[in-house]
Amino acid sequence: MVLALSHSERLSRARGDLRMGVPIVLCGTGGSALVVAIEALDASRLADLRGLGQPVLAITARRAETLKARAYDLDLARIVPPADADLAWMRSVADPADDLRMPMKGPLQSLREGPADLHRAAIALAKSAHLLPAALVVPVANALPLAAQHGLTLLALDEIAPALSALPAMDEVVSARVPLVASNAGRVHIFRPDDGGEEHYAIEIGRPDRSQPVLARLHSACFTGDVLGSLKCDCGPQLRAALHQMGEVGAGVLLYLNQEGRGIGLANKMRAYSLQDQGFDTVEANHRLGFEDDERDFRIGAEILRKMGFSSVRLLTNNPRKLAMMESCGLHVTERVALKVGETAENRAYLATKAAKSGHLL
Numbered sequence: 001m002v003l004a005l006s007h008s009e010r011l012s013r014a015r016g017d018l019r020m021g022v023p024i025v026l027c028g029t030g031g032s033a034l035v036v037a038i039e040a041l042d043a044s045r046l047a048d049l050r051g052l053g054q055p056v057l058a059i060t061a062r063r064a065e066t067l068k069a070r071a072y073d074l075d076l077a078r079i080v081p082p083a084d085a086d087l088a089w090m091r092s093v094a095d096p097a098d099d100l101r102m103p104m105k106g107p108l109q110s111l112r113e114g115p116a117d118l119h120r121a122a123i124a125l126a127k128s129a130h131l132l133p134a135a136l137v138v139p140v141a142n143a144l145p146l147a148a149q150h151g152l153t154l155l156a157l158d159e160i161a162p163a164l165s166a167l168p169a170m171d172e173v174v175s176a177r178v179p180l181v182a183s184n185a186g187r188v189h190i191f192r193p194d195d196g197g198e199e200h201y202a203i204e205i206g207r208p209d210r211s212q213p214v215l216a217r218l219h220s221a222c223f224t225g226d227v228l229g230s231l232k233c234d235c236g237p238q239l240r241a242a243l244h245q246m247g248e249v250g251a252g253v254l255l256y257l258n259q260e261g262r263g264i265g266l267a268n269k270m271r272a273y274s275l276q277d278q279g280f281d282t283v284e285a286n287h288r289l290g291f292e293d294d295e296r297d298f299r300i301g302a303e304i305l306r307k308m309g310f311s312s313v314r315l316l317t318n319n320p321r322k323l324a325m326m327e328s329c330g331l332h333v334t335e336r337v338a339l340k341v342g343e344t345a346e347n348r349a350y351l352a353t354k355a356a357k358s359g360h361l362l
Contacts (some may be wrong), residue, residue, distance in 0.1 A: 130265030
């Protein structure tokens with residue numbers, strides 16, 4: 001039926017539910033479970049969930065490593081909360097904010113037997129909702145009537161797995177001329193994914209020849225650097241320098257991708273900043289939160305460039321991962337154009353970490 005929700009539409013609804021602390025139902029070959037994001041969970045819902053079954057706290061292997069918990073499933077750990085564990089305890093396992101003040105969270109008991117597919121999907125959904133990558137998973141036997149009775153979103157893993165990992169279709173909504181400081185010949189294109197996710201923007205300078213390699217930059221949104229002028233990173237200066245360089249040559253495309261904080265979202269980025277104030281570098285902070293070094297998906301940039309008619313680029317970047325991703329997506333990178341600007345006393349250690357641990361060519 002036309003009115004029925006698609007898999008990607010149900011995924012989008014599930015992300016919204018998780019952000020509001022509403023449980024969703026996941027069904028897989030190993031059974032079914034109620035899932036709720038730890039960050040948004042409240043005490044009353046925790047009590048209700050406990051009445052339905054034995055809860056398991058799913059965290060990533062990165063977070064488990066910090067907590068010295070066993071990650072028997074390699075990429076994640078399934079923690080059995082103690083019978084008297086309250087909401088504060090569960091949040092302390094998920095959120096590293098008080099790790100230094102209260103380093104001993106355990107001993108933590110990790111499950112070793114049984115499937116972890118539901119737990120893995122729960123973490124992936126929490127990440128895609130820009131929440132802390134930790135979820136409470138409560139196995140249930142009567143998933144269908146439970147979802148119907150309480151109006152909960154129900155997802156079948158075999159149906160959503162492709163949509164969860166696939167790049168959503170990206171369509172241009174509108175474009176309009178926007179005179180810029182860098183170039184009077186500016187045009188902004190708005191691209192919207194079909195899964196309800198964030199829109200992304202392409203700033204086109206001049207009229208680039210689609211048959212030639214275009215000077216391009218994949219710039220991830222940075223509210224603190226681009227808007228506030230933060231000295232903790234080099235994002236703002238890179239944005240302005242890239243646009244200026246495109247204005248100088250008379251043509252180029254800057255993709256402004258809404259992947260704040262290397263893809264973890266602004267709230268988690270601020271959590272990482274708080275950890276950096278405690279002495280951890282940018283990579284260590286991400287790991288303590290349960291994230292990888294970089295959670296961005298640069299396939300989005302390649303898709304937008306293709307939609308705009310480009311097949312080859314001169315890429316303004318210091319990040320070799322962007323070069324590899326463009327090539328893997330079928331966009332030929334004819335040249336890497338260095339973009340070394342914005343170093344300050346406040347971000348010098350941050351830039352050194354990006355070079356040493358993330359391979360940036362600085």
